[in-house]
Each structure stands twice: as structure tokens, then as C-alpha cells.
Amino acid sequence: MGETCRVALVTGxxxxxxxxxxxxxxxxxMAVAVNYNRSEKEAWKVTEEINSLGRRAFSFQADVSDAASxxxxxxxxxxxxxxxxxxxxxxxxxxDGLLLRMKDDDWRSVLDVNLSSVFYCSREALRFMAKAxxxxxxxxxxxxxxxxxVGQANYTAAKAGIIGLTKTIAREFGPRGITANxxxxxxxxxxxxxxxxxxxxxxxxxxxxxxxxGTPADVASLVGFLASEExxxxxxxxxxVDGGMSMQ
Ligand code: NAP
Numbered sequence: 001m002g003e004t005c006r007v008a009l010v011t012g013x014x015x016x017x018x019x020x021x022x023x024x025x026x027x028x029x030m031a032v033a034v035n036y037n038r039s040e041k042e043a044w045k046v047t048e049e050i051n052s053l054g055r056r057a058f059s060f061q062a063d064v065s066d067a068a069s070x071x072x073x074x075x076x077x078x079x080x081x082x083x084x085x086x087x088x089x090x091x092x093x094x095x096d097g098l099l100l101r102m103k104d105d106d107w108r109s110v111l112d113v114n115l116s117s118v119f120y121c122s123r124e125a126l127r128f129m130a131k132a133x134x135x136x137x138x139x140x141x142x143x144x145x146x147x148x149x150v151g152q153a154n155y156t157a158a159k160a161g162i163i164g165l166t167k168t169i170a171r172e173f174g175p176r177g178i179t180a181n182x183x184x185x186x187x188x189x190x191x192x193x194x195x196x197x198x199x200x201x202x203x204x205x206x207x208x209x210x211x212x213x214g215t216p217a218d219v220a221s222l223v224g225f226l227a228s229e230e231x232x233x234x235x236x237x238x239x240x241v242d243g244g245m246s247m248q
Pocket of ligand 1: 012016017036038062064065091092093113140184185188189190191
């Protein structure tokens with residue numbers, strides 16, 4: 001089957017990195033399911049842009065931290081576009097705070113949105129992919145999962161959890177022709193990082209050998225490759241897109 005016939009689902013695709021990924025997969029000829037939670041108008045605009053490339057796209061509201069909503073999301077995508085064979089788990093939130101002051105709710109919500117969502121969505125997608133004996137799962141983690149970060153106990157735990165989960169998917173489903181990989185962005189210009197104080201931004205930039213923040217498109221081009229036929233022998237890997245920030 002060529003990339004043209006494939007159906008991709010991108011979670012949190014109304015803005016930021018998810019938006020750039022959805023557009024990249026559309027450009028590569030896939031039909032795209034654009035998931036959003038709150039950014040309805042933005043998600044609709046993304047589908048318009050993909051449609052203008054001559055590709056099918058629809059937007060689907062779902063809170064991916066809720067297993068029942070995820071089930072409904074996959075049923076809706078299946079009905080409108082067909083079975084998902086490329087899944088990009090991109091949705092994420094931060095609720096930063098020093099560990100001793102971190103509220104249970106901030107711990108739980110960050111784990112739910114960033115990590116449990118990957119389990120719920122992958123479980124649904126893998127049913128289709130296993131039958132088709134082909135699939136691509138690409139999970140968006142973060143470089144902070146690799147080295148920790150002050151004030152992000154919840155976020156680093158969730159993003160590191162994604163790496164272990166991805167490796168298990170790669171092992172359990174490799175025999176069915178399914179690959180699973182992690183993309184770990186560094187400092188990328190989106191609403192998430194626009195919220196940072198100027199001093200924090202400058203401090204982060206000093207750690208980037210390439211000397212500039214990344215763009216959502218920088219991340220999307222790697223995701224596009226990992227979703228392609230050409231990446232069929234790459235699995236269980238974590239690849240940083242961070243301008244060299246996290247190199248050892
Ligand atoms: P962003 O612009 O804030 O986008 C976050 C996305 O997550 C939004 O599309 C949002 O959808 C979605 N989302 C949040 N809660 C959701 C839920 N319950 N259900 C479904 N979708 C939900 O930030 P971004 O930078 O593009 O982040 C994308 C991913 O990259 C995240 O996983 C983030 O952790 C990761 N990342 C970002 C950076 C960076 O420097 N920007 C670095 C490392 C990793 P709605 O707006 O529709 O609610």
C-alpha cells in the first residue's frame with residue numbers, strides 16, 4: 001500500500017508541533033485525522049489547509065486523557081476516513097512546580113494527558129494495525145525525559161514513561177510489521193514555550209549549539225520520515241530534535 005492510501009491520526013493537531021506534523025503528513029499524501037481538545041477553530045483551519053493540498057482531512061474533538069473519549073475518537077475516525085495506520089501521539093501539557101510543592105492534581109493531570117493518552121490511543125490503533133500487519137506509532141516526548149528538569153517532576157516522569165512504553169510496543173508488535181519510535185524535541189517555538197520568561201528562554205538558548213530555537217517544522221520533518229515506508233527498519237528509537245542541546 002502506498003503512503004497515499006494511509007490514514008494518519010495526529011493528537012493535539014490544532015496548533016504547535018501537532019499542526020506542523022498534520023500538514024507534513026498531508027503533504028506526504030496521507031489522509032489526516034486532526035484531533036483537538038479545545039482548539040476547535042484552529043483544528044478546522046488545519047483540515048482546510050490539508051484539503052487544499054488535495055488530501056482528505058477531518059477534525060475530531062476528544063480529550064485523549066480519557067479512555068472512553070479515545071474509543072469514540074477512533075470509531076469516528078474509522079467511519080470518516082478508515083482505519084488508522086499512522087498514529088502520532090503529540091498531545092501534551094505542563095503544570096510546573098517544585099516537587100515538594102507539587103499538588104496531586106498537577107501530578108495526575110500531566111501523567112494523564114502526556115502518558116496515559118499514549119497508552120489509550122496506541123491500544124486502539126494497534127488493533128487495526130495488527131490486522132493490517134503494518135503500522136507506525138510516533139510518540140512525542142521531550143529531551144527533559146533524558147536528563148530531568150527542575151520544576152518538572154510530573155512532566156519528566158510522563159515523558160520518560162513514553163520512552164519505555166514505546167520500546168514495549170516496538171517489541172510486542174514488531175513481528176506484525178509495526179514500528180514505534182519516540183521523537184524528543186528540545187526548545188521549540190510554540191505556545192508552550194512562549195509562556196516561558198525571557199530569562200529562561202535565553203538560558204535555554206545558550207545550551208543549543210545551533211544557537212536558535214527549533215520550529216514545529218523541524219520536528220515535523222523527522223516525524224514525516226519515521227512515518228514513511230523508508231523508515232521501515234527504524235524501531236524502538238528515541239531521536240532528539242534539539243539543535244544538539246542534549247548530546248552527550
Ligand atoms: P502546544 O502548542 O501547547 O500544543 C499542545 C497540544 O496538546 C494542543 O494541540 C492541545 O490541544 C493538545 N492537548 C492538550 N491537552 C489535550 C487533551 N486532553 N486532549 C487532546 N489534546 C490535548 O505545545 P507544543 O509545543 O506544540 O507541544 C506538542 C508536544 O510537544 C507536547 O507533547 C509537548 O510536551 C512536546 N514538546 C514540546 C516542546 C517545545 O519546546 N515546544 C519540547 C519538548 C516536547 P487543544 O489546544 O485543542 O486543547
